[in-house]
Amino acid sequence: MRCHDVDSLLPLFFDGELDARRMRDVALHTARCADCESEIREFEAIQEHLKATVEAEITEVDFAAMWSGIERRLQPPRPTLWQRLQAHWERFESWEFPLPLPAAAAVAVAAVLSFFLFAGAKSPIVPDAALVASTDYANSVERLDTAFDSVALFSDPDTQTTVLWVGDMPLGVDP
Amino acid sequence: MNRSQHALTAMCLATLCVPVGAFASDETATAVEVRVGAVLASNTGNEFDHRLASMRRQFDNLFSYTSYRLVKEQRKRVSWGGNAGFDVPGGPYVLVIPREYKNERVFMKIVVIENSKPIVDTLVALRHQGTFLVGGHRHPDGVLILTIGAEPVRR
Numbered sequence: 001m002r003c004h005d006v007d008s009l010l011p012l013f014f015d016g017e018l019d020a021r022r023m024r025d026v027a028l029h030t031a032r033c034a035d036c037e038s039e040i041r042e043f044e045a046i047q048e049h050l051k052a053t054v055e056a057e058i059t060e061v062d063f064a065a066m067w068s069g070i071e072r073r074l075q076p077p078r079p080t081l082w083q084r085l086q087a088h089w090e091r092f093e094s095w096e097f098p099l100p101l102p103a104a105a106a107v108a109v110a111a112v113l114s115f116f117l118f119a120g121a122k123s124p125i126v127p128d129a130a131l132v133a134s135t136d137y138a139n140s141v142e143r144l145d146t147a148f149d150s151v152a153l154f155s156d157p158d159t160q161t162t163v164l165w166v167g168d169m170p171l172g173v174d175p
Numbered sequence: 176m177n178r179s180q181h182a183l184t185a186m187c188l189a190t191l192c193v194p195v196g197a198f199a200s201d202e203t204a205t206a207v208e209v210r211v212g213a214v215l216a217s218n219t220g221n222e223f224d225h226r227l228a229s230m231r232r233q234f235d236n237l238f239s240y241t242s243y244r245l246v247k248e249q250r251k252r253v254s255w256g257g258n259a260g261f262d263v264p265g266g267p268y269v270l271v272i273p274r275e276y277k278n279e280r281v282f283m284k285i286v287v288i289e290n291s292k293p294i295v296d297t298l299v300a301l302r303h304q305g306t307f308l309v310g311g312h313r314h315p316d317g318v319l320i321l322t323i324g325a326e327p328v329r330r
Contacts, residue, residue: 020236020237021236021237024237138302138305139280139299139300139301139302139305139307140280140299140300141297141298141299141300142282142297142298142299142300143297143298144295144296144297144298145293145295145296145297146294146295146296146297147292147293147294147295148294148295148311154237156233156236156237158232158236159232159233159236159306160302160304160305160306161233161236161237161305161306161307161308162299162301162305162306162307162308163237163307163308163309163310164295164297164307164308164309164310165310165311166294166295166309166310166311166312167311167312167313
């Protein structure tokens with residue numbers, strides 16, 4: 001792959017929109033070509049600037065207040081525990097047959113377990129904005145230190161595979 | 176007991192099973208099974224090791240070698256914060272240290288050591304069924320590609 005081939009692919013490369021093979025070819029070329037690498041750095045700088053601007057805007061948004069407002073509109077008012085017990089008791093009273101002992105015991109145990117299980121889930125779930133923005137559940141390389149001068153990192157989303165190619169040996173070539 | 180009472184009893188027992196099931200599904204990954212393989216890739220011949228069948232698509236998509244042979248594969252169960260070492264014949268030593276399981280991904284530190292020196296030291300996050308390959312290491316018969324995967328072990 002030559003510089004002019006890479007030049008037209010750089011925006012797609014940076015956005016991760018190339019197929020795995022072309023992604024790999026561009027990565028390997030830029031690892032060895034100073035001009036193309038500097039173009040990549042420029043893209044990175046623009047991306048970083050953009051990210052910083054967006055993040056600065058996001059921090060000014062009060063997500064906690066927004067989510068609690070949405071939740072208030074989504075959920076009907078929750079009846080109190082006493083109101084729920086009263087409703088259950090009224091239903092039991094209207095039954096014509098007596099409640100069998102094992103069933104009554106099962107209901108009691110289920111009520112106690114459910115209370116302990118779901119008691120902690122009352123507070124509204126407020127997603128962390130930064131976490132939502134950064135989570136994509138794909139493979140990732142968080143940090144890399146290497147003794148090699150040249151490394152290439154590329155991935156194939158189809159097979160969920162990430163490759164770290166190290167050293168000076170071109171890919172696909174025997175030593 | 177009449178029919179209604181039987182139905183009521185069954186319903187109550189089913190209700191009981193719901194919280195019990197909720198407890199059972201609240202699994203946490205207590206450890207991680209790490210697998211490390213060493214594959215020798217070259218352009219000599221057209222051999223494709225049948226033990227690598229599950230990785231054929233990866234190799235075809237990512238590389239253009241004509242021959243792939245599995246040199247060694249090891250699996251080890253490691254607790255979080257523990258470490259597991261894998262030796263590759265004629266190649267480097269690989270040290271894997273699983274850190275945590277977060278956002279459905281296994282975070283682990285991988286150190287590739289050669290001649291007592293770390294040549295690669297990286298922190299990766301691998302999703303379920305994800306694979307991390309470290310390639311480019313020279314070998315007398317071709318190029319070594321290390322295949323590294325990890326799956327959380329649930330209690």
